[in-house]
Amino acid sequence: MKDISTKLLVIGGGPGGYVAAIRAGQLGIPTVLVEGERLGGTCLTIGCIPSKALIHAAHEFERAQHQAGGSPLGIRVQSPSLDIAQTVRWKEGIVHRLSGGVGALLRKAGVQVVKGWAHIEDGKTVRVEPADGEAVRVRCEHLLLATGSAPVELPMLPFGGPVVSSTGALSPETLPRRLVVVGAGYIGLELGMAYRKLGADVAVVEAAQRILPGYDEELTQPVLDALERSGVVLHLGCSVQGYDAQHGVRVRSARADEFALPADRVLVAVGRKPCTTGFGMESLQLDMAGRFVAVDAQCRTSMRNVWAIGDLTGDPMLAHRAMAQGEVVAEVIAGKARRFEPMAIPAVCFTDPEVVVVGRTPGEARAAGLDCIDAAFPFAANGRAMTLEATKGFVRVVARRDNHLIVGWQAVGQGVAELSAAFTLSIEMGARLEDVAGTIHAHPTLGEAVQEAALRALGHAIHI
Numbered sequence: 001m002k003d004i005s006t007k008l009l010v011i012g013g014g015p016g017g018y019v020a021a022i023r024a025g026q027l028g029i030p031t032v033l034v035e036g037e038r039l040g041g042t043c044l045t046i047g048c049i050p051s052k053a054l055i056h057a058a059h060e061f062e063r064a065q066h067q068a069g070g071s072p073l074g075i076r077v078q079s080p081s082l083d084i085a086q087t088v089r090w091k092e093g094i095v096h097r098l099s100g101g102v103g104a105l106l107r108k109a110g111v112q113v114v115k116g117w118a119h120i121e122d123g124k125t126v127r128v129e130p131a132d133g134e135a136v137r138v139r140c141e142h143l144l145l146a147t148g149s150a151p152v153e154l155p156m157l158p159f160g161g162p163v164v165s166s167t168g169a170l171s172p173e174t175l176p177r178r179l180v181v182v183g184a185g186y187i188g189l190e191l192g193m194a195y196r197k198l199g200a201d202v203a204v205v206e207a208a209q210r211i212l213p214g215y216d217e218e219l220t221q222p223v224l225d226a227l228e229r230s231g232v233v234l235h236l237g238c239s240v241q242g243y244d245a246q247h248g249v250r251v252r253s254a255r256a257d258e259f260a261l262p263a264d265r266v267l268v269a270v271g272r273k274p275c276t277t278g279f280g281m282e283s284l285q286l287d288m289a290g291r292f293v294a295v296d297a298q299c300r301t302s303m304r305n306v307w308a309i310g311d312l313t314g315d316p317m318l319a320h321r322a323m324a325q326g327e328v329v330a331e332v333i334a335g336k337a338r339r340f341e342p343m344a345i346p347a348v349c350f351t352d353p354e355v356v357v358v359g360r361t362p363g364e365a366r367a368a369g370l371d372c373i374d375a376a377f378p379f380a381a382n383g384r385a386m387t388l389e390a391t392k393g394f395v396r397v398v399a400r401r402d403n404h405l406i407v408g409w410q411a412v413g414q415g416v417a418e419l420s421a422a423f424t425l426s427i428e429m430g431a432r433l434e435d436v437a438g439t440i441h442a443h444p445t446l447g448e449a450v451q452e453a454a455l456r457a458l459g460h461a462i463h464i
């Protein structure tokens with residue numbers, strides 16, 4: 001067995017692990033990164049990027065169909081068709097470029113990448129078993145766990161054949177005629193909506209009484225309206241009992257009625273679980289916070305010089321949180337004074353319309369005992385939204401009543417994901433309503449709704 005010694009060993013090449021390794025390399029820390037699959041992790045290879053690629057392809061296909069049906073813009077096209085194999089090849093091309101790009105960035109930073117599955121022997125020693133070739137033992141001063149998360153499987157609906165996780169749904173060989181999505185969280189709805197646009201009949205089964213249970217109802221209403229308009233059938237307050245090819249998905253409603261939803265494919269998207277077992281992590285006996293590894297504000301675990309970041313360490317399980325933590329750990333190991341204590345972590349749901357939440361909603365502000373004002377500006381009153389045929393939705397701001405400090409932003413609408421940067425920046429910078437209201441926003445843009453929401457909270461919106 002080959003032996004390597006390094007200062008920092010990172011297990012997992014997802015957005016948490018690869019960012020930590022690149023930053024550590026930049027800071028001159030000898031670093032080894034171990035990855036069992038592809039560089040880029042869930043996010044680049046089977047998560048954020050491929051899902052947004054599929055959503056975009058589905059959107060373009062729907063638009064072409066819309067135009068073939070007589071567009072009000074005067075555009076006329078022949079009836080479009082879809083080559084799903086080519087769509088998947090195009091998506092894979094993006095994934096391949098990005099994963100290769102991560103490899104190049106790691107090389108540039110001087111990070112040594114070891115391909116294979118890591119097995120922890122103790123807090124300073126890891127054995128790596130490559131798929132082919134000699135095993136490697138890596139000894140390190142600092143061990144960073146960034147092993148990410150995996151889809152939750154339902155015992156009555158195990159993955160296999162027509163029952164797929166988000167990973168399978170992102171690389172379809174064919175399109176299903178009838179898709180049942182189990183789970184109306186952001187992954188289930190993003191993919192369910194995309195499949196509907198690609199032409200499948202889609203039904204969604206959700207145990208809670210509402211879609212996107214993590215978001216407030218005012219925000220999710222435009223998404224609910226769009227789902228209904230598009231013909232996605234929702235079964236809320238329902239639980240799945242099982243699946244067989246003949247009857248489809250067996251479902252039980254809150255009133256205990258049972259019925260079957262015919263399906264030739266089932267997407268189970270009921271959440272993700274941290275990868276904490278199967279690679280010897282248990283032997284370290286780290287303190288846990290429920291099912292996650294417990295970390296402090298510098299991402300230290302309960303064991304000296306063992307660190308953890310990303311999905312492994314809890315909610316929100318989002319790529320940009322993992323990246324930010326990765327950077328913090330590299331800098332702390334390099335001796336810099338850093339802490340992971342963001343004022344707000346943006347969350348975006350790439351449904352159509354998109355939903356963005358940054359900081360506190362009015363309900364969360366109330367629950368935290370804050371006396372806040374909130375105001376919304378509708379895209380129906382925004383010129384740019386009209387030119388984009390995107391007048392559904394609004395931007396909402398939440399600010400303290402006493403000093404107008406902004407504590408939250410929410411938006412729902414087409415393209416609002418891009419507003420998340422302005423929202424997060426204003427909260428991190430400690431902006432007040434007057435700061436945003438007094439900033440010149442380019443015309444005509446959707447961003448004008450941000451300024452108008454702040455003006456409206458101050459009682460003097462101009463365009464409504």
Ligand SMILES: Cc1cc2nc3c(=O)[nH]c(=O)nc-3n(C[C@H](O)[C@H](O)[C@H](O)COP(=O)(O)OP(=O)(O)OC[C@H]3O[C@@H](n4cnc5c(N)ncnc54)[C@H](O)[C@@H]3O)c2cc1C
Binds near residue numbers: 035042318
């Ligand atoms: C369909 C889908 C869509 C998503 N969309 C978004 C989005 O739009 N925005 C967003 O912010 N987040 C999104 N996410 C979540 C995002 O992908 C994760 O939050 C993010 O990837 C977590 O990063 P990570 O570095 O913690 O772990 P991961 O990205 O999961 O990376 C962990 C890596 O560690 C490797 N690994 C694990 N164990 C070992 C071992 N023992 N040895 C070697 N290697 C190992 C794995 O192979 C993997 O590559 C989405 C997820 C899914 C599934």
